[in-house]
Amino acid sequence: MDNETSETHDRGVSELLGLVLLFGMVAVGIAAILLAGSVAVDSIQEEASVSSAQMGMHELDARVGDTASGPVGIDLGSRDGAYRVVRNGSVSFTVNEQANCSATTPLGSVQYHDRRGNRLAYEAGGIWRLDSDGGVSMVSPPEIEHRDGTLSMDLTNISGQFDGGQAVMRSAETDDEDIVEQLYRGGPGCFPPENITVTVESRFYEAWGRFFADRLNESTTVVDDSTGTASVRLPIDSAFAADASNDSVTSSTQFNATVELLGTELSGLDNSSEIAIYGLTTFRIVADGDEYTPWPDGDPDDGIAAEAAEDDVNDPTEGEHQSYQLTDREQGTAITVRATSWTCNDWEDSYQDITVDGTSYDQHRCEEANDKRISLNSSGESSNLVVLEDGEAVPNFGAAGAEQRGLDEILGSRIDGTGTLQLAPNEFVFLYELSEENADPANAGGSGDPDYNDAVVLVTIEQSWNNTGDLSIRIEKDQIIVEDDEEENSLAVP
Structure with a gap:
């Protein structure tokens, strides 16, 4: 009798332990599913937030040209991140690889930051992305074209200050001398141009370097991690002789x-x-x-x-x-x-x-x-x-x-x-x-x-600077100021 009782007791403990383990496994599985689901949802929300910010950047880009007719309202509001103006970049130009034939202009941008470390920027007419894992990429290219020895570039410089959300953009006069004229008049050897080097200093310099290498034909690209710059040297075939x-x-x-x-x-x-x-x-x-x-x-x-x-x-x-x-x-x-x-x-x-x-x-x-x-x-x-x-x-x-x-x-x-x-x-x-x-x-x-x-x-x-016949180098600079809408956002786009 004692042996039968002992065996029955052992079987009861085993069944109970198995049941406990089963419930434990189910609980762990549910927790894993919930955790995975939470991560997935968080990832989806993160990507949705970044995608929304990208749409805001595209809207900003589309409306920059409208500022020539007066102030333009934009809505850059976001629950997950913030927008601000960042002025820590520059674009430099050098003709014929001579230091005296150079000009530098500041490069400001509108940037979006979220709490996960993602960053987007509307910079020099392009849209750039820095992911939370450190990867840098180009979302939309700047307006730069090099073809048949001719360079055309529309350079948008952003300045101003705003708290994010609804804002107003407006064009501003620039006191800078015409960039091309400044390059050509640097001294002997500047004109006519045989080549031009464009150097961008930017947080997104790596993506700039890939853009230079992939999109600009007949170019020589250098990316310098120590200075945070990307440079491209382009041959120029001037119509002037x-x-x-x-x-x-x-x-x-x-x-x-x-x-x-x-x-x-x-x-x-x-x-x-x-x-x-x-x-x-x-x-x-x-x-x-x-x-x-x-x-x-x-x-x-x-x-x-x-x-x-x-x-x-x-x-x-x-x-x-x-x-x-x-x-x-x-x-x-x-x-x-x-x-x-x-x-x-x-x-x-x-x-x-x-x-x-x-x-x-x-x-x-x-x-x-x-x-x-x-x-x-x-x-x-x-x-x-x-x-x-x-x-x-x-x-x-x-x-x-x-x-x-x-x-x-x-x-x-x-x-x-x-x-x-x-x-x-x-x-x-x-x-x-x-x-x-x-x-x-x-x-x-x-x-x-x-x-x-x-x-x-x-x-x-x-x-002659009244002549538009020689367009071998064309660099147009737009100065845009972004500020808070002080008129109760009456100009904001819904």
């Missing part, structure tokens, strides 16, 4: 021309009287037959004075450097500079001295002109005028007298040690021989004439 022929310079597009007199060295020494005599020289700038005489009095329309000595640019009392600009000239307009040297009836002391080889000389200028000595009037027919461009060899460095500068000194860094010009593609040097008729540049060596330093003029051709 300047050419020299027949002693004139022309452009393929509407243009501006800057004409600079770098120096005049038409002089001689009278050692017996210790006098330095400066030969009378006058200039006319010619644009398709129209003549301008701005030097030295600054009036381009007064012609050469009846007494030519009044327009002498070789007067030692005048400033040696002269400049004049022609603006908005039509393509194909021929620009040249005509020089005339004169014989002189009378000289006068300028009361300025020059020291040559330890001897002081009184500088005498022409007081009364006589006849024209050498006048360069025809186009391309006189060897007394030589027009050179980048990479060409200049006549030898000899100067006719010890008091004069040679071409190497006048041109300075524009000429290298081998006598080769180092110019930008839109720069041209005019060299004049005004002492010896029918001069030959091949004979411009050593002392004496010809030396082609009697006058040196630099002509620079630049794109």
Whole structure:
């Protein structure tokens, strides 16, 4: 009997334990299901919240263009996150990989943050996403296109401050100089453009880098984690071209021309009287037959004075450097500079001295002109005028007298040690021989004439900013301010 009772008791305990374990397993299963369901629901809610925020960003993007007509209301409210303006980025541009040909503009954005660490941004016209796991991606691309050597970019910069929810966007004037003009006018070597590097500093730089690499053809992309930047270098095929022929310079597009007199060295020494005599020289700038005489009095329309000595640019009392600009000239307009040297009836002391080889000389200028000595009037027919461009060899460095500068000194860094010009593609040097008729540049060596330093003029051709024909680089910048709607959200979009 005792053995039967014991066995019955053991079976009862086993059944009870099995039942307990069964209920435990069911409870654990239910808990796991509830937990999984909770996680799934939370994940669905998270994605729904982010998706809603993305729709808000798309709405913002769609309405930016409407701000040109006045303030625009937007509704960026969210239960799970907050919107705010973030101003910690920038976009930099560099032409021809030269530091002096650069411009930088701030890059502000509207960003959405939720409690899980997700982040969205409307930045530079694109929409970008940073997930809670750290992944960065592009939701919608910015307005950047590079095709056939042409770059087009619409850059939207956001500023302002608001608490999220309903807000007002409006356009604002920007004081920034036109970006493209700023790039081109950075100095020699900036124009015409051969390439442009765009560098974006942003929290979403990794996605910017992928966009550059995937969407912009013929590009070189660099992503720098240490600086939080992505850069792309793009080849540019400018429609602008300047050419020299027949002693004139022309452009393929509407243009501006800057004409600079770098120096005049038409002089001689009278050692017996210790006098330095400066030969009378006058200039006319010619644009398709129209003549301008701005030097030295600054009036381009007064012609050469009846007494030519009044327009002498070789007067030692005048400033040696002269400049004049022609603006908005039509393509194909021929620009040249005509020089005339004169014989002189009378000289006068300028009361300025020059020291040559330890001897002081009184500088005498022409007081009364006589006849024209050498006048360069025809186009391309006189060897007394030589027009050179980048990479060409200049006549030898000899100067006719010890008091004069040679071409190497006048041109300075524009000429290298081998006598080769180092110019930008839109720069041209005019060299004049005004002492010896029918001069030959091949004979411009050593002392004496010809030396082609009697006058040196630099002509620079630049794109006219009233011209829209050359769109090889087009960067448009929109400044948008986002603020709280202070008029009880009357402009808000439902």
